[in-house]
Amino acid sequence: MREGFLETDAFIEHGTIPELVLPRTELPLMPGMTLQTYPEHSETLIELHVIPTDKLLHFSISSILFDFCGSTGATTIPGHLPLEVKGHLPLEVKGRRLYKTKEQRMKKTYGTDNRLNVTVSEKKWPLLNIELSGQAARSPEIHAYSSQMFQVLVNFENASDVSISSITVSTDQPELVSISEPSDDTKWSLCSSIMNTNGILVHSIGKQNVNQLKEQGGKLTLRMAIKAPDEIVENKLYRILFFYIGENGNVREFRYSVKLTTQSLLRCVPKVLKENYQLCSIDIKNLIPNRDAVLAKVEVIRLSAYMVTAKEKENETIPIGIELVLKRNVVVECDQSDTVPFFINVSKTNNSSSTIWLTDVIQDIPSFNNIIPHYLSHNKENQQGTTPTAFSQQNLTRAHLHFSLLWRAQIANSDGTVATLFGETWIVNPFSIDKIQKFLNEPIEDERCYFSTGIPELNGRFAMVLLEHDRRSVLASKLPSYNLETKRAIHYRQTDFDNLKEINKEVSKVIYGKIVVQKEPIMHDFRTKSECRIPVNVEITNADPLQRSIKIWIYTCHELTEMKSPPLKEKVGDIESLEVSSISSQNRSQPKLSCDRACTHRTIEFSDSLNFSLTIKAYEPFCYNLADVIGAEIQFISNNNETDKPFHRLELQPTYIFIKSSAKLLSSRESTISPAMSMKSSDSITPNRFLNNTTAKTRVS
Numbered sequence: 001m002r003e004g005f006l007e008t009d010a011f012i013e014h015g016t017i018p019e020l021v022l023p024r025t026e027l028p029l030m031p032g033m034t035l036q037t038y039p040e041h042s043e044t045l046i047e048l049h050v051i052p053t054d055k056l057l058h059f060s061i062s063s064i065l066f067d068f069c070g071s072t073g074a075t076t077i078p079g080h081l082p083l084e085v086k087g088h089l090p091l092e093v094k095g096r097r098l099y100k101t102k103e104q105r106m107k108k109t110y111g112t113d114n115r116l117n118v119t120v121s122e123k124k125w126p127l128l129n130i131e132l133s134g135q136a137a138r139s140p141e142i143h144a145y146s147s148q149m150f151q152v153l154v155n156f157e158n159a160s161d162v163s164i165s166s167i168t169v170s171t172d173q174p175e176l177v178s179i180s181e182p183s184d185d186t187k188w189s190l191c192s193s194i195m196n197t198n199g200i201l202v203h204s205i206g207k208q209n210v211n212q213l214k215e216q217g218g219k220l221t222l223r224m225a226i227k228a229p230d231e232i233v234e235n236k237l238y239r240i241l242f243f244y245i246g247e248n249g250n251v252r253e254f255r256y257s258v259k260l261t262t263q264s265l266l267r268c269v270p271k272v273l274k275e276n277y278q279l280c281s282i283d284i285k286n287l288i289p290n291r292d293a294v295l296a297k298v299e300v301i302r303l304s305a306y307m308v309t310a311k312e313k314e315n316e317t318i319p320i321g322i323e324l325v326l327k328r329n330v331v332v333e334c335d336q337s338d339t340v341p342f343f344i345n346v347s348k349t350n351n352s353s354s355t356i357w358l359t360d361v362i363q364d365i366p367s368f369n370n371i372i373p374h375y376l377s378h379n380k381e382n383q384q385g386t387t388p389t390a391f392s393q394q395n396l397t398r399a400h401l402h403f404s405l406l407w408r409a410q411i412a413n414s415d416g417t418v419a420t421l422f423g424e425t426w427i428v429n430p431f432s433i434d435k436i437q438k439f440l441n442e443p444i445e446d447e448r449c450y451f452s453t454g455i456p457e458l459n460g461r462f463a464m465v466l467l468e469h470d471r472r473s474v475l476a477s478k479l480p481s482y483n484l485e486t487k488r489a490i491h492y493r494q495t496d497f498d499n500l501k502e503i504n505k506e507v508s509k510v511i512y513g514k515i516v517v518q519k520e521p522i523m524h525d526f527r528t529k530s531e532c533r534i535p536v537n538v539e540i541t542n543a544d545p546l547q548r549s550i551k552i553w554i555y556t557c558h559e560l561t562e563m564k565s566p567p568l569k570e571k572v573g574d575i576e577s578l579e580v581s582s583i584s585s586q587n588r589s590q591p592k593l594s595c596d597r598a599c600t601h602r603t604i605e606f607s608d609s610l611n612f613s614l615t616i617k618a619y620e621p622f623c624y625n626l627a628d629v630i631g632a633e634i635q636f637i638s639n640n641n642e643t644d645k646p647f648h649r650l651e652l653q654p655t656y657i658f659i660k661s662s663a664k665l666l667s668s669r670e671s672t673i674s675p676a677m678s679m680k681s682s683d684s685i686t687p688n689r690f691l692n693n694t695t696a697k698t699r700v701s
Contacts, residue, residue, distance in 0.1 A: 091116060511550060552603075
């Protein structure tokens, strides 16, 4: 207790717990009592709580005291008073099991647990009950389509008597998460926000709405919009932090996170049709196959243009207008395509607008923050004190132009359910496509500008800035590559640490390697010629979903011991052991083999395939496994043209070739060269040359 106070002032009286009537349980039979049937054992949940006052420094809970009384009637013993028992239930909690020292491992030792020890603050802390409702709030993991939008309602209720003075909402996905608050005209408006240098966007709730939480029981509802990225992602993490402050200065926070996994629904490719007339178009394609179990119909609702300039010269903003060549309804069903042509100009008249609706206007559409001004502001701060750039020397204002396409999709699932969803796709400025293509594989970290905008009114006045979002949007709109093994499309995926770690862990799932050799047995007379030459092709296909190039090394025979990558793990029964693939075939059960090339290496671009032509020499008849004398390891080349240091061993499936001796089988000697030598053998690597997938099966005659 604090000085000058009594123990009676320690806790707030919050009423008494009403009597709990529990179902009857089995009682021992007493003389004169008849056998009765009693219900089964049941459980009743009791929630207990204490409310300390500011007169208390700290307290702990060690036990629970209770009185257990029997009711009158059948539970009483004839001639006796009702049964009453005083109960004492000790409470003991344990921390985590400790394993650091030998003594802790030998004995069951637990760490300290302070969950029942409480330190009381002199000031009360604010407390808000925060409830989230909506599809994105019902599950921690969501499967969605690219660019799809979700809406989450956030309900606040003041559960304490401490008034709330301010509320902020922060997120690490500034382009994909927005917070809206109710305005005076019963509409939703975006909260004011600011982004720090770490890329965290902080929304501040208006004072007028926060005042609704001054009293205990006050309520407030906000709307949070979440959008899936334009590119394909797996388990992309969205982190959102609610932070609020009480009038007494104490603070509290609430964290919310959700993971999104996406698949493609719509591809939007901008093009320049006539640069002299600023005539552009957007090619739209529905990526859902018409043979798929899911049917999708996508309707284009709105096309918007966003022209943003740096904060130092906001008064120079020029409104960009859009004029459709033909206003019509644009609807694309499965596997269908369409084109939306439009003119881009400086809006001088009322005939053009920065927003064009292709359907009836829809009022309640979630909006997102335009964070381009924050990027331009941060880049300006970073450039202070550095060498003047071209546009600063010419006194040009930095600006950014992009478009967005709002669409509505109706998805009919195989179970008969139909869902309507909305999405908004980022469209790159068509005049900047050629500039982005020059460094498409390099992340845009530093500011990159170009001066010929394609719009005469902007030339000589603005330096157009390209952002990382522009590069990712172009990559997401590229046509997919196709895996030659599975015939499945390979779409661009955004790189993240978990995805990168998983791909590097199982390289053979994205880099395909196989040994191609003839499947018929080879007849050879070793008495005439001591060696039999076998032409072998090693085919490597780069299907990395992160679209990285690879460096690959092919080792043969004795050179396998020079491989830098760790050996693969193979499972023998229930035990994982190291596959000693670096040991040459001399230590295996098969006879010795040799090769014309000990080691060779090449670079393979994404979605490309290369054939390594080798000549293996055998010296006696046997059924050889060529995977024992051929090894491959790779290194990934990141998008900034830097080679990742780790070496990864590539798994090559066992491939067998059967060599028979023809001395006893042939009456006359024929050519001692294998029939497969009729195939042209070259020491060079032939790009994009694919052989039949013929892996020979072992056959013993």
